[in-house]
Amino acid sequence: MMRLSACAAVARAAFADRIAWRGDAFFGAFMSAVRVALALVLWIAIFDGRDEVGGMSLPVMASYYLIAVFVFHLDQSDSMGERLAEEIRAGKFGAYLARPVDPLAWFLSASAGRTVFQAAIAAAAMLGIGLVMGLAGTRASSLLAPIEFLGALAALPILASGLLSLALVNFMTAVLAFKFQDVTAFRIVQNSAVEFLSGALIPIALMPSWAKLMLELTPFPAIASLPAELALGRGFDSLPGTAIVLAAWNLGLYAAARAAYASLSSRYEEFGS
């Protein structure tokens, strides 16, 4: 019980810290908007003379990118992982050992606090862009497809589970710094692969069926593609299976993160330790 309250305190502190650096969050949301706009440049050209591509119309595609890109950039565990790896490398990891929660619990709690703040900013930015693009009101002339309220609601726990998986992977990548010191290359490889496999770069619906089947067995679609599909009223059939897959992955990744920390942290040396 005490541990849970300590985790909540860490999350609140991380949230408050983000308020102090709110400019970064606003800029992050702005860059997501830029990415959506740039993706639309390509897709408007692809749709030139076509009604549908891979079963998606242009408004559905535009809405997909608007949601998937914003949702994908909610994750704050990557920057937390970068910070953790730098502190391990710089010999400042000792501070983590003095905290009232263990490093993994601190990492997950702080990532959650930061992500909630980013989500609040992103939701406001998405609403603004949605208004600009004509979501409110004239559906016929809108560049966006309508959002399904129930689907959007169902997307929230799926997204939270997906972000938890990603945070656990980011923690494992960060603790590799105990062994390799510089984990920048690991982070770039991981982030590039996750962006593609999550459907943030290109909708998973456009991929061949064997790729879709394989990705359904991973947590990646839950970080971008699945929340976007659900919010657009698609992909309800796979929801129960996805929930089971995500729960299994999170349990496995949690055990793996604990094991990785236990085996790698013994390598740490700090002046005075």
Add this chain to the structure above:
Amino acid sequence: MKALRKLSCLRVLIATRLSRQASEAGSFWAALIVDSLVFFIQAAVFWVIYLNVDDIGGWDKWRSVFFVGTFTLVDGLYMTFYFFGLLGIPEAVSTGRLDLYLAKPFDPLLHLAFGRFNPGSLFLSLPAFALIAVAAANIGAWPTIGDIAAYLGAVILVLILVFDLMVLMRVPAFWLKRLGAVNAAENALVEFAFRVPPSAYRGGMKILFRVVLPYGLIAAFPTEAFFGDAGAGGWAAAIAVVAAFTVLMRFAWKRGLARYDSAGG
């Protein structure tokens, strides 16, 4: 004479860097693997798109493969020669490391840029050439000497342009403590440069991405030069844009240096 001296200094700088890199096999392979993965993912994105459509704004699959191959080549070349050096400008300014470069009898910007020569990225040229050759063969466009010369000239031109753009994105380090926003904007524009073929530009987009923020030229212009689509007007416009950005870059760099102050300055 001055240019010859600069070239001689660059040769020595690269030779020194090569001997140091030989003792850092880890970073060599890391750079190669990371760059190759980015290239692989972009190829996969276009592959998925062309599973669903035949063309993008009139560009077929092989023209886009050529475009990706060209971006990979340009990317490999600038990462080999100056990317990592220019990446260090903000740190050099904030820590005062720039003093070391100002004190030496060589252009400090070129010294900074080429001081982190990274041969690992040069290996990206191999898959790039393979992509370019396969795409050209499938299009049935066997190049003449003139096509190859035009292509190489265009690649050199965009390498100068990327150098200018990278410096311009880092010069604010002389005024600002944090460049996160500028870096994020640059990443988005570079991503745009290799993810969106020029056939997708409509209306004012052409002016925006080929003149004002000319990231759209990076892979597009050499591709157009190879296939003879650039024309005299296209060449004149590209040269004018690169010349203007080079002048702007040198001006901004000098203004930054004038503001630079450090413990030893």
